Amino acid sequence: MKINGITDIFFDLDHTLWDFDKNSALAFQKIFNTHNIDVDIHDFLKVYEPINLSYWKLYREDQIDKESLRYRRLKESFDAINAIIHDDIINQLAIDYIVSLPTFNHLFDGTFDLLNYLQPHYKMHIITNGFQEAQDKKMEQSKISKYFKTVTNSELAGVKKPNPIIFDYAINKAEADKSKSLMIGDNLEADVLGALNFGMDAICFNYHGLKIDSSIKQVTNLMDLKAFL
Structure with missing residues (x-):
């Protein structure tokens, strides 16, 4: 869908x-x-x-x-x-x-294929609770920085996901409309429910196979996101 x-x-x-x-x-x-x-x-x-x-x-x-x-x-x-x-x-x-x-630069299977598939059609961004000094290096070393227009981390925003303030910070930094934005992440509480409660759509990357509510969009493989986008 x-x-x-x-x-x-x-x-x-x-x-x-x-x-x-x-x-x-x-x-x-x-x-x-x-x-x-x-x-x-x-x-x-x-x-x-x-x-x-x-x-x-x-x-x-x-x-x-x-x-x-x-x-x-x-x-x-x-x-x-x-x-x-x-x-x-x-x-x-x-x-x-x-x-x-x-x-160390291992990415999940399908990361580059997915990003290359999405890049012509969407502006892409990162929202992370990780520490800025580490996250910037991870993206540079794994060669994915070029795909993302903005990177928001919790140290910049002053709060962590699922706090709505970090989502608002990221939306403003990206000059995006939250009604036209989508969050994709593995953590049900921080990424998915955080985004949904803020008013963004969200998809759970449920690679760990957790049982989650069937009303929540989810994939177990990154390339399965192509069915939604």
């Missing part, structure tokens, strides 16, 4: 175009090797990934700051696998992780 009248498409970045989990695993392997951290990477990632998501939820809700997020997600993950890592090492790992993460 085609969505008519759309002029501007706003994408989330992490977990939507940029394959966060794959790139994160590679970054952790690199910094663990550098610091001689003797833990099984698979055991670590198994606990880290849900812990990281829980801390990002706290960060979105302004219950923790950036520094706490970076430290506590690592500390709690090491504790969960009974790895004794001193705080000074955890703090250095947190720094090195942010530096290393954008050097």
Whole structure:
């Protein structure tokens, strides 16, 4: 079912175009090797990934700051696998992780095909809760910056998705009309419900196969978006 009248498409970045989990695993392997951290990477990632998501939820809700997020997600993950890592090492790992993460450039399958398909017909933009210094590098290194007219991050807007202020900020920056705009992202709360509550249409990139309300538009593969656009 085609969505008519759309002029501007706003994408989330992490977990939507940029394959966060794959790139994160590679970054952790690199910094663990550098610091001689003797833990099984698979055991670590198994606990880290849900812990990281829980801390990002706290960060979105302004219950923790950036520094706490970076430290506590690592500390709690090491504790969960009974790895004794001193705080000074955890703090250095947190720094090195942010530096290393954008050097890996895996995108979800179909990203370039989709962007090339959409570019002649729509203006495209990014709305991300990620940290500005990392997000800019991710887009540059993965060679997708050229597709997007504007990039809005939560540090610029002063609030995080799903707060309507960040969507309003992005719409104004893009000089777009929210009634003619579409949000595409993986996070039901932050991306999809945030956009819908603001008055934008939205599609969930439900690659993780979560059970969501059938009234919400969703795809499990990026190229399936062509059915809507």
